[in-house]
Amino acid sequence: MARKKLRSKRAFFAAPARNVEDVVGAGLCTGCGLCESIVGPAISMGINIEGNMRPLVRDEVLAEQNEQIIAVCPGVSVQGPGRPQGVTLHPVWGPMREIHRSWASDPIVRHKGAAGGTLTALGRYLLTSARVHAVLHVRADDRKPWLTTSTISRTPDEVLRGAQSRYGPSSPLVNVHRLLDDGKRFAVIGKPCDISAVRALGRIDPRVEQMIPYMLSNFCGGVHSEHIAKAVMRHHRVDELDVALYRYRGEGWPGPLRVQTRDGAVYDLPYANAYRMGKFGYEFPFRCKICPDGVGEVADIAVPDGWNLRNGKPVYAEAPGTNVAVVRTPAGEELLHGAIDARCLEVAPVSVQEIEQMHPNHHRKAAASVALLALRLMGQRTLRVVGYRTIDGLKRAGVRGILQQFVGTVRRVLTRENREHLI
Structure with a gap:
């Protein structure tokens, strides 16, 4: 009965989101922080009751500001690269001008990074070559090291201090307008x-095109909540007030999940235990499960782990770190080769088949359009998605993938509704 009442209160096709409250309420917020960047103190990002980074509206948002937020919010719409000419297109991996295994030439950078240190090496190179004056990225929060904060690095050493994967919630874009207002060129890694x-x-x-010449991304399988980090601390029987370091990955490849207390005690979990066994209830926000692009199709370069393979499957044993550099745009191509020529980056051959074996979970994005259709049919707010070659993706997903995505989305919506009703 409760479910029927919920359905009767909304139209068959839900209206588009009107503001950030609508986006958050529909489970579509990514927590990026660009809304705070646009309006300043009227909106602030913070951890909500579910342990996710979300905006809190503290004051009136002007109509013009709200219009800007809705125009850029990735919880409202996302635009893919479409079909750029002269570029190899893959139904899952998107445009691929070049693909390489890659790693930082500097062994310290390579070891400290979560994989081969490629994004760190590129960020450092952008500053040493004076291509940009700053790099916008994230690093561990000083006060609560299991959380992640937006940071602006202006020197190569500052970039290195922010290295290593941050799997938890973050809002890297809260500083975008601060940098745009400074009037100096900067890169974004997110x-x-x-x-x-x-x-x-x-x-x-128009300032974005002039002042942000490079945009780099990882491959993202979803962002878990703060509750997962706290579950890890409870597992080790460590009080969060005693935590001096919480490193999701790094200092090796893949590197352990490390908790270190203020008195120097160290607690490690191997990567496979922490992220592949579901030991801590690793759960993604709803928006991550319907994401049409976890592989950075609109970045200049997208950089996932370059896992070693055994019998066609990833091996998570510790080894010298490598990434895969997927070059998407002319700007990315110029940057990659500049870093190679400057001996900041090493590369080796890799095939598309190997990338598919390294990252099998990303294949589900091929049927992302089915999840969006399911939301519409259930009267839920959803994303407007263009430029992701829907037909190609559906052909790749096949009937089984399409059905799995549709049924899975329906179940998630019903589960979410039941939970909200109980609350």
């Missing part, structure tokens, strides 16, 4: 949804 938001901002703010 998740695919973060890069999508900055590209959307570029369609309404």
Whole structure:
């Protein structure tokens, strides 16, 4: 009965989101922080009761500001690269001008990074070559090291201090307008949804094209909540007030999940235990499960782990770190080869088949359009998605993948509704 009442209160096709409250309420917020960047103190990002980074509206948002937010929010719409000419297109991996295994030439950078240190090496090179004056990225929070904060690096050493994967919630884009107002060129390193938001901002703010010449991303399988980090601390029987370091990955490849207390005690979990066995209830936000782009199709370069393979499957044993550099744009191509020529980056051959074996979970994005259709049919707010070659993706997903995505989305919506009803 409760479910029927919920359905009767909304139209068959839900109206588009009108503001950030609508986006958050529909489970579509990515937590990127661009809304705070646009309006300043009227909106602030913080951890909500579910342990996710979400905006809190503290004051009136002017109509013009709200219009800008809706225009750029990756919880409202995302625009893919479409079909750029002269570029190899893959139904899952998107445009691929070049693909390489890659790693930082500097062994310290390579070891400290979560994989081969490729993004760190590129960020450092951008500053040493004076291509940009700053790099916008994230690093561990000083006060609560299991959380992640937006940071602006202006020196190569500052970039290195922010290295290593941050799997938890973050809002890297809260500082975008601060840097745009400074009037100096900068690069952005973020998740695919973060890069999508900055590209959307570029369609309404001409400063973006002039001042953000490089946008780099990882491959993103989803962002878990703060509750997972706290579950890890409870597992080790460590009080969060005693935590001096919480490193999701790094200092090796893949590197352990490390908790270190203020008295120097160290607690490690191997990567496979922490992220592949579901030991801590690793759960993604709803928006991550319907994401049309976890592989950074609109970045200049997308950089996932370059896992070693055994019998066609990834091996998570410790080894010298490598990434895969997927070059998407002419700007990315110029940057990659500049870093190679400057001996900041090493590369080796890799095949598309190997990338598919390294990252099998990303194949589900081929049927992302089915999840969006399911939301519409259930009267839920959903994303407007263009430029992701829907037909190609559906052909790749096949009937089984399409059905799995549809049924899975329906179940998630019903589960979410039941939970909200109980609350």
